[in-house]
Amino acid sequence: xxxxxxxxxPPGERFRFVLPGRLEYRDAARAFLTYLCExxxxxxxxxxxxxxxxxSAFVEAFNNAVIHAYRDMEPxxxxxxxxxxxxxxxxxxxxxxxxxxxxxxxxxxLDALPEGGLGLFIIRNFMDRVGYERRGDAxxxxxxxxxxxxxxxxxxx
Amino acid sequence: xxxxxKKERGDVTVxxxxxxxxxxxxxxxxxxxxxLLAARRINVVFDLxxxxxxxxxxxxxxxxxxxxxxxxxxxxxxxxxxxxPAEIFKLLRLDRAFEIFDTQDAAVARFGS
Numbered sequence: 001x002x003x004x005x006x007x008x009x010p011p012g013e014r015f016r017f018v019l020p021g022r023l024e025y026r027d028a029a030r031a032f033l034t035y036l037c038e039x040x041x042x043x044x045x046x047x048x049x050x051x052x053x054x055x056s057a058f059v060e061a062f063n064n065a066v067i068h069a070y071r072d073m074e075p076x077x078x079x080x081x082x083x084x085x086x087x088x089x090x091x092x093x094x095x096x097x098x099x100x101x102x103x104x105x106x107x108x109x110l111d112a113l114p115e116g117g118l119g120l121f122i123i124r125n126f127m128d129r130v131g132y133e134r135r136g137d138a139x140x141x142x143x144x145x146x147x148x149x150x151x152x153x154x155x156x157x
Numbered sequence: 158x159x160x161x162x163k164k165e166r167g168d169v170t171v172x173x174x175x176x177x178x179x180x181x182x183x184x185x186x187x188x189x190x191x192x193l194l195a196a197r198r199i200n201v202v203f204d205l206x207x208x209x210x211x212x213x214x215x216x217x218x219x220x221x222x223x224x225x226x227x228x229x230x231x232x233x234x235x236x237x238x239x240x241x242p243a244e245i246f247k248l249l250r251l252d253r254a255f256e257i258f259d260t261q262d263a264a265v266a267r268f269g270s
Contacts, residue, residue, distance in 0.1 A: 023181045030210075052241040059212045063180050110250045115221050118213035118249065125248055 012085035021075035021095060026062045029080045033058055033091070036084060045086065045147040053126035054089065054145050060119035061093045061141050069097025069139055088128075090144040099134045159185065160207075169200045169265045175207035178215030186215075190222045199231025202264040206237035211245050223255065232256075236264040 015032065019025040037051035046054075058080075065078045079094040108114045108121050124130050127143040134140075159182035160175040170193060178186065193201070203219060205211075223233040235257045238246055246252045258264040 052244040113220050115217040
């Protein structure tokens with residue numbers, strides 16, 4: 001076993017949920033993510049405000065898988081993985097719906113008060129790192145939030 | 158899940174939202190909004206003290222109502238914004254578009270001033 005990053009740090013943990021790709025199941029995984037965030041807040045490495053941002057990003061990502069990836073098709077499963085250690089909280093959402101090109105999604109014009117097209121904007125601004133890749137027939141969205149002092153910074157400008 | 162209590166306070170309609178206003182629940186609120194506009198009720202306060210979660214679909218429902226009542230010389234005001242919805246309002250700069258009040262009474266009273 002390799003050395004952990006900090007002598008006193010608890011080891012990293014991984015949690016995995018596989019849920020039907022329907023909106024009514026989203027809150028099962030959200031409830032667990034909320035619990036994880038509350039634990040990190042109790043340890044002093046995540047503030048309540050930042051945990052709200054993580055939850056917001058997760059909700060938009062799950063919605064996107066259900067509403068866009070599985071649009072006009074029989075919904076498949078959505079896999080939610082959460083990896084947490086002392087450095088970061090990483091959430092991966094995998095679906096097997098249609099692929100998308102995040103680089104083609106325009107930034108919303110907030111001054112025009114848009115009524116849609118905000119999901120990816122929320123994810124990108126509330127998380128520190130966001131990646132998307134197509135792996136075979138799967139879409140994998142990975143988003144990470146730094147923990148500790150860096151996590152207390154506001155959304156990126 | 159979304160619960161809401163609708164109250165008429167003079168010519169102001171107050172929606173006190175509880176739970177989640179999201180892709181799953183926004184359609185039900187949109188129906189209420191259509192009924193409101195059909196009755197020409199164009200002054201609305203959303204009391205968000207009990208709102209646990211709002212997503213981009215929920216934002217869309219409130220912004221859509223805001224735009225429509227504005228064209229009819231009405232307005233939407235927000236009371237008791239807190240928690241996760243406050244983070245979303247800040248990011249999307251909705252805290253600049255909407256007047257936001259610490260109490261429901263203050264939001265309702267603003268329509269009379």
